[in-house]
Amino acid sequence: MHVSRIGFTSLKGARHLGRPFVDLTRDGPVGDREFCLVDQARERVLRTVENPTLVQTRAGWDAGVLTVTLPGATVEGVPAFTGETRLLDYWSRRVALQIVDGPWAAAYSTHLGYDVVLARSTKGDVVYGASVSLVTTGSLDELSRRVGTRVLDAQLRATFTVHTDAPHREDAWIGGRLALGEAEVEVRRAIPRCRVIDLDPDTGMRRTDAMRALADYRRQGNEVVFGVDAVVTKPGRVYLGDVVEQVGTEG
Structure with missing residues (x-):
């Protein structure tokens, strides 16, 4: 597994841009939101x-x-x-x-x-959930298949997109730790989603029916979930292409 996209925006709600690296502190990605x-x-x-x-x-x-x-x-x-x-x-x-x-x-x-x-915000307070979020290419591929058109990772506005072959491999990360580049994070929970994931990441116009597709197969109680969030347990810099490994397992 490796980091295939690093997403970032200095102002909450503005366009989510790809970056070559990001520095993680205990409060999350430096400068994000x-x-x-x-x-x-x-x-x-x-x-x-x-x-x-x-x-x-x-x-x-x-x-x-x-x-x-x-x-x-x-x-x-x-x-x-x-x-x-x-x-x-x-x-x-x-x-x-x-x-x-x-x-x-x-x-x-x-x-x-x-x-x-x-x-x-000086403490990363305007993030819904934990400060770091992750989605996987395997899950995006599965969601895209169900939607019938490509769902862009920028639509999910995650800190990291991790390249995986299997869909929803991130479910098994909950409660464990991941090493990304110099940093480590502890994965907390699946991320509840809203209609923002259907918006074109450049125009804000509705682009897909991803939320409806997710509701058919990714529902937990009253929430529709996709990806996971995490907190930083070891600060460090993460570059595009860095290896992602589960800490304390062979996975």
């Missing part, structure tokens, strides 16, 4: 499923500079902390986020058609 947008009226973090055009935008966070590319505009600068920290709703739990000043809020407000502000 560092920023998010906040719906001022609802006092909650924006949900991609309700704002699919977010994926039409790209965000890069490099050397302290945040660069965002939206349809027809590029905005960049050094985010300035306003001194205001808010407790905001993220999928029915409260997270403390730093409100950030700069041109990004106005640009996204125009793009979305309502007022939003930019916030920064």
